[in-house]
Amino acid sequence: MAEKKIILTGDRPTGRLHIGHYVGSLRRRVELQNSGEYDKIFIMIADAQALTDNADNPEKVRQNIIEVALDYLSAGLDPEKSNLFIQSQISELTELTFFYNNLVTVQRLQRNPTVKQEIQLRGFSDLTASAGTAETGTEPQSGDVGRSGAAGYIRGGAPNKPAGIPVGFFCYPISQAADITAFKATTVPVGDDQLPMIEQTREIVRRFNTTYAPVLVEPSALLPEGESCMRLPGTDGKAKMSKSLGNCIYLSDTSEAVREKIRGMYTDPGHLQVSDPGKVEGNTVFTYLDAFCKPEHFEKFASCFVGKKVSFSFASLDEMKAQYRAGGLGDVMCKNFLYEVLEDTLAPIRERRHKFEQDIPYVYEVLRKGSEAAREVAAQTLAEVKRAMKINYFEPGVLDALIAEQSEKYR
């Protein structure tokens, strides 16, 4: 029998999904879903993981579960084909995490480059580093408001919010291994920032399987295709689209909002006159076109290149880029074209979202049913895990043998 192909992936519900999520993962998931190549697809709203750095703000996480679910459904994830569920409702995941914790060292977790970076970004002050007792590779940041006084609490911060790295946050790669292995996922479609999590998962699987019994499956990451799809920059040209930077185009944005954001978008700061040669590399308009433009768009939106003074007719993105490099093609024309190209993808998503927004009971029913189905699968794996670890004392048949074995000792 051929090995089953199973997908698991997910997102933290800390905000609405933006077009960076779309090209980085969502679009691919829908393709994979519709390819018919996978036996099972699990898409998880990782609320428990979101809480690892939002302990003081569970309401934000709760509110965004529905936003992410709406984004999933409107982007084309189909509950008939993909099992959508909420992480916290699968208590088996926490149990698996508890056992995997014993297979990972603190030192190993400290080497995770994504977690290191996130610790810096979130300003969790690293108390151990300043004491010189641990090497985490995080440089103390001057002016870091998260830096604590001797009491270990953030100065001027919330009185109930201790400074430092929350244990749950530090350990989330282990919980992520539980997410993946509970469903025996073979394939995890993620961005490259998640590669350390997949590597950590593979290590846990190997360690578990050799220590106890071969019940877990080693997953592989499936990275997005194409460089521009790996990580879409923000509309301001900054490396990453992120809510806190205010440089996102959301899947739920209105067409007017999309137009406004494109109007203010970063291009080539050296391209002052239309006639000047322009740079395509690092020019956000072209990066977005790389990610969204299809050959047929040039015919469909040819009118974007008809101007009062000059007109162009392009057959491909390469031709358009060549003209931009040579000079004469202005940013306004490029932006108008980008707007049409983006809307070609976003308008149908937006329309579907409006429909689902009018049927919230349906959305929660999808999540409830999906969570129930996911729980059955995770419970199955957990039972196998406990069996492998021989901590299934009261399972039918096991107890009799256990009693016989232990009675023997005292005979």
Ligand code: TRP
């Ligand atoms: N860490 C992922 C993110 O930040 C979310 C996530 C949680 C995940 N568990 C997962 C992704 C398991 C893939 C597989 O987006």
